[in-house]
Amino acid sequence: MVERDEEVLVARPSSTLADEERPPEDVEVRVPAVPRAVVTMRTVAADLAARAEFTLDAVADLRMAVDEACSGLIPLARPDTKLTCTFILDEERITVTATVSTAGHERLPTDSFGWRILTTLADDVRMLSATGDPFRLALRLSVRRLGTELA
Template sequence: MITSGVGARSDVELRLPADGAYAAVLRTLTAGLAARLDFTIDDIEDLRIAVSEAAAMVLDEADPGADLVCRFRLMPGELGLECTTTSAAPSTPDYDSFGWQVLTTLTTEAVVEATPGSYTVRIAMRSSLDLQ
């Protein structure tokens, strides 16, 4: 039985107003969780950039007054993140955009789910130490 560390209760949820002014809070939490997983400094910086891009995509689709809900999944050597908001009429993701290219280059996995009422970006990143 695991009583502490990654695996004991390795999920974290953060709810913020869907406003770019709170992006720094999300980046800081992400960096702290990645450090807990022993990601390298370079991995943490890549993850901070990726999270910024994911949040920007979600915030662009947010309804006025909506929340940005971010759920983190921590596993040994991997951090997963789901950012979601309410969106009455989300647009189709632009998979040719610079932001999407940055996101998919820096992460192990990136997925967008745009359905009436909701817009979600999911990313996952493995530590470069685990990829060797």
């Protein structure tokens, strides 16, 4: 028996809208919050950026930034929970939100080498949290297409 640990949900814009009226494409991927699952998130990020015709440098930066974000969140995740990444593509950038449930009010250290790498690779990085049980910790990052200005 083969078990699938990964879920891929893709929402595509309606084909009845004109190209300029289409909303951004969103893709959400959920995998077990374990280190071996990071490769899935890296691969999805790189594929989406390449298909959106981002430069090779932007694709590589996004891939490494997603790797660093997911690798930072996984050690803080509750056992047997999911790592969720939402990818939002628009004309100017790809925005990724990586989220895990944590046991407490966990935060990533912003004075670490990993944080420095993340903030160097991405154009914008934000740490987000949601209180409750379970507590949710998220990293939102964006990489913009070459030739677009920061908003």
